[in-house]
Every structure is written in C-alpha cells, then in structure tokens.
Amino acid sequence: MTDALAYTETEERIFDAALKVFSRKGKDGARMQEIAEEAGINKALLHYYFRSKDRLYRAVFSHVFREFMGALRDPLKEESSFPEILRRFIDGFMSIHAEHPEISRLWVLENLSGAPVVGPMLKQYLEENAETAPRLFIERVQSAIEAGEIRAVDPFHTFITVIGACVFFFLAFPTLSSINPMLAMDRDGAIEERKKHLFDILYNGLAFRHAPSTTTT
Amino acid sequence: MTDALAYTETEERIFDAALKVFSRKGKDGARMQEIAEEAGINKALLHYYFRSKDRLYRAVFSHVFREFMGALRDPLKEESSFPEILRRFIDGFMSIHAEHPEISRLWVLENLSGAPVVGPMLKQYLEENAETAPRLFIERVQSAIEAGEIRAVDPFHTFITVIGACVFFFLAFPTLSSINPMLAMDRDGAIEERKKHLFDILYNGLAFRHAPSTTTT
DNA sequence: GTCTATATCTCGATAGAC
DNA sequence: GTCTATCGAGATATAGAC
Numbered sequence: 334m335t336d337a338l339a340y341t342e343t344e345e346r347i348f349d350a351a352l353k354v355f356s357r358k359g360k361d362g363a364r365m366q367e368i369a370e371e372a373g374i375n376k377a378l379l380h381y382y383f384r385s386k387d388r389l390y391r392a393v394f395s396h397v398f399r400e401f402m403g404a405l406r407d408p409l410k411e412e413s414s415f416p417e418i419l420r421r422f423i424d425g426f427m428s429i430h431a432e433h434p435e436i437s438r439l440w441v442l443e444n445l446s447g448a449p450v451v452g453p454m455l456k457q458y459l460e461e462n463a464e465t466a467p468r469l470f471i472e473r474v475q476s477a478i479e480a481g482e483i484r485a486v487d488p489f490h491t492f493i494t495v496i497g498a499c500v501f502f503f504l505a506f507p508t509l510s511s512i513n514p515m516l517a518m519d520r521d522g523a524i525e526e527r528k529k530h531l532f533d534i535l536y537n538g539l540a541f542r543h544a545p546s547t548t549t550t
Numbered sequence: 551m552t553d554a555l556a557y558t559e560t561e562e563r564i565f566d567a568a569l570k571v572f573s574r575k576g577k578d579g580a581r582m583q584e585i586a587e588e589a590g591i592n593k594a595l596l597h598y599y600f601r602s603k604d605r606l607y608r609a610v611f612s613h614v615f616r617e618f619m620g621a622l623r624d625p626l627k628e629e630s631s632f633p634e635i636l637r638r639f640i641d642g643f644m645s646i647h648a649e650h651p652e653i654s655r656l657w658v659l660e661n662l663s664g665a666p667v668v669g670p671m672l673k674q675y676l677e678e679n680a681e682t683a684p685r686l687f688i689e690r691v692q693s694a695i696e697a698g699e700i701r702a703v704d705p706f707h708t709f710i711t712v713i714g715a716c717v718f719f720f721l722a723f724p725t726l727s728s729i730n731p732m733l734a735m736d737r738d739g740a741i742e743e744r745k746k747h748l749f750d751i752l753y754n755g756l757a758f759r760h761a762p763s764t765t766t767t
Numbered sequence: 768g769t770c771t772a773t774a775t776c777t778c779g780a781t782a783g784a785c
Numbered sequence: 786g787t788c789t790a791t792c793g794a795g796a797t798a799t800a801g802a803c
Binding site: 496531536 | 573574575576577578579655657658659660661662663664665668669672673676684701703704706707708710711713714715716717718719721722723724725726728729730743744747748750751752753754755756757758759
Binding site for chain 1: 786788
C-alpha cells in the first residue's frame with residue numbers, strides 16, 4: 334500500500350501501521366496506542382497528522398478502496414478469450430491478497446458492522462464510473478454466454494462465487510491452517526496451488542460438459 | 551442459537567444479545583453497555599451471570615463453535631450419492647447462515663485477529679473427534695474421485711472453495727447489495743437462487759466434461 | 768435476581784516543552 | 786515534527802440496596 338501518494342515517510346509509516354491494526358480489530362476494536370507502537374512513534378503524532386481516529390480510518394479505507402477497485406478492474410479490460418480473462422482475474426486477485434491480505438479484511442470488517450463507510454463510498458464510485466470491476470465481470474460473462482462459450486449461468490452469482498472462493502482462503506487462513514498445517518508451512522506454495530485449483534474448478538464449472546450447443550457465428 | 555442449553559431465560563437473552571453485538575464489532579469493539587441494551591437489562595446483570603467480558607465472549611464462541619461444527623457435519627454422514635450429498639451440504643450450510651449469519655461473522659472476526667480463541671478450540675476438537683466436517687468432506691470427495699464419479703481435484707481446496715463460496719455471500723452482503731439492490735429487496739429469494747447457482751457451478755466444476763474415464767467396478 | 772451508584776482503569780485527544 | 790504529561794469521556798467491573 335501507500336505506493337504513489339503524497340505522503341511523507343512518517344505519514345506512510347502511520348498509514349501502514351493503521352491499515353494493519355484496523356484490519357485485525359476493526360475501527361472500534363483498534364487502539365490508537367497499538368497503531369502508534371506499530372508505527373514506532375507515539376500517540377500524539379497520530380493526532381498531529383490525522384487529527385482523529387475517525388479521520389485516520391477514513392483516510393486508510395478510502396485509499397485501500399481505490400487501489401483495490403482499480404486492481405480488480407484492470408485484468409477485465411484486456412482483450413483476450415474468456416478463459417484467459419478468468420485466469421488472469423483469479424491470478425491477479427489472489428496475488429493482491431497474498432501481498433496485502435489487509436485489504437479484504439478491512440472490507441469484510443466494514444461489512445460486518447453494516448458498511449457505514451464503504452457503503453456510501455461504493456455507491457458514489459458505481460455512479461461516477463462506468464467501467465467498474467463488477468460491471469465488467471458481469472459483461473464478460475454475459476458475452477461469453479451469448480457467444481456460446483460457456484453455459485447460461487447467473488453472471489452476478491458467478492461474480493460472487495469467484496470473489497468469495499478467492500477471498501475466503503485469506504479470511505479464514507488461521508482456521509484452515511489448523512485443519513491442514515501444510516498451508517502455514519508453505520504459504521506461497523499453497524497460494525499457487527490454490528490459483529490452479531480455482532481456475533480449474535470454476536472454469537470447468539462454467540464450461541459445457543459435452544460440446545458447445547451453438548456454433549459461433 | 552441457544553437451542554438446547556441449560557440456560558435460564560435471562561441468560562439466553564444475554565447470550566443472544568452478546569452473539570449479535572460480538573459478531574458486528576468483534577470482541578474488543580463490542581461494548582458491554584450495548585449488549586445489555588440489546589438484551590433489555592443493565593450492565594450489572596451481565597457480570598452477575600458471566601463475571602467478565604472475556605468469559606461472556608468465550609461462552610458465546612464455544613457454544614456457536616459446537617453448534618456449527620455439528621450442523622456442518624450431519625449432512626456429510628448420510629448415505630447418498632455424491633451429488634446429493636453436495637447439494638444437501640450446500641443447502642444446509644446456506645440455510646444455517648440465512649438464519650444465523652452471526653456465526654460465520656464471529657468466526658471470521660476470530661480469524662482476523664489471529665484466532666486466539668478458535669485456534670486452540672479447533673485443535674482440540676479435531677484431536678478428540680474422528681468424524682469432523684472437514685475430514686468427512688475430504689473423504690467424500692476422495693471416494694468420489696476413486697469411484698470415477700468426479701474429476702481428480704484437490705479435496706482440501708475443494709472444501710475451501712465450497713465453504714468460501716457459500717459464506718462470502720453473507721459476509722459481504724451489504725457490499726453485494728450496493729452492487730445489486732435486488733439482493734436486499736428479496737433476501738430469501740436471493741438465497742434460494744444462490745443455492746441453485748452454487749450446486750450448479752460447483753458440481754459442474756467437479757464433474758467430467760465428457761464421459762467418466764473409468765467404469766465403476 | 769435485578770437494580771442504582773460508584774470505583775477503577777483505559778482510551779482518544781490536547782497542551783506545552785523542546 | 787516529535788516528545789511527555791495530562792485531561793476528560795467512556796469503558797469494565799464491583800458494592801450494596803431492594
């Protein structure tokens with residue numbers, strides 16, 4: 334995170350620390366003291382830079398929001414075959430999470446407490462932008478159905494299924510590691526395995542079981 | 551929740567209220583005052599029954615844990631064909647969440663903060679019980695593969711995918727409703743739609759695309 | 768068992784020295 | 786810009802009346 338922003342070094346340290354703590358405990362559960370320690374400074378400096386806990390949270394969340402929506406969208410704009418798009422979408426999505434699992438943690442925490450910040454933010458984003466990730470994904474699925482490339486599935490539910498199957502791995506990582514300790518022992522290997530599995534099961538789930546029913550015009 | 555427990559009526563009210571509040575804000579973010587108001591009593595009574603916030607949280611979580619693991623396991627013990635088992639597993643899992651979305655919220659919150667309570671609890675549960683939901687699910691998938699009923703997928707990743715695709719719908723419900731307002735307008739209908747979609751895409755994802763490669767012996 | 772009142776502590780936020 | 790010290794609100798938890 335905090336890649337290309339007009340932040341000083343200290344602001345970045347605070348920002349990253351806040352992201353980490355907020356994504357573990359949520360806005361209410363997070364402690365300013367813990368964020369300060371994580372950033373290697375003291376509480377007073379947090380307020381010097383961000384005035385209040387609420388402003389700090391909003392700054393963190395809105396930045397993460399924009400980064401995330403952009404990263405989700407980009408692979409969907411490429412011109413490729415449907416399976417190739419799907420593969421890149423899954424790979425990209427998993428890679429973002431591998432590096433920054435905080436993003437969807439923060440997002441889910443928002444949802445659990447009724448989405449007070451992300452709700453209005455997303456509403457505005459969807460109104461102002463034509464090419465958003467969910468819309469593009471749904472359009473891609475619809476085109477593929479119309480072209481006879483995949484079965485007639487519900488595009489929106491397919492979107493939820495793909496996202497959910499990707500994200501859940503990171504959301505439930507500690508529990509899943511308790512069930513299968515190999516996950517924690519070789520996290521990177523498990524993520525690569527998971528990318529392959531996801532494309533395999535999901536594309537197979539979308540594809541026709543026998544031959545395509547229509548010929549492409 | 552709180553179905554067949556030796557709790558008084560007041561204890562149940564506290565219990566349900568605590569589950570609700572903990573599942574929205576997490577253990578640290580939850581306020582005893584809010585739990586008391588939700589239960590229609592005052593703070594002092596919470597401490598009378600459960601001594602401390604920590605004990606209340608553990609009581610809530612361990613009960614939810616047992617209920618949940620049992621409900622997950624039951625459909626996997628039935629004697630049926632693989633697709634029928636899968637369908638019942640998905641339907642049952644979705645129905646539990648439709649009625650009690652707090653369960654997986656609480657579980658995910660635990661994971662986000664490093665699983666301090668569920669980690670040891672799950673470890674002990676897996677050691678003491680032979681027939682647990684993850685184990686049974688994996689065994690079912692393995693048997694189906696060996697019988698030539700489905701493709702040779704990774705059973706553990708398949709478990710994660712099925713669970714994740716089910717749970718994410720509830721975890722991200724507010725966000726998904728922003729994208730598609732129909733979800734919130736007809737929640738029950740959307741859940742039934744989702745059950746159908748999930749079985750369709752996941753079973754199709756597991757099945758052979760052409761004919762089974764081996765004949766059953 | 769259930770309440771009010773209060774003790775004690777922790778948190779977010781600010782004041783002020785450097 | 787960065788720190789220490791501290792205020793005041795709000796949190797958990799307890800005491801004690803009924």
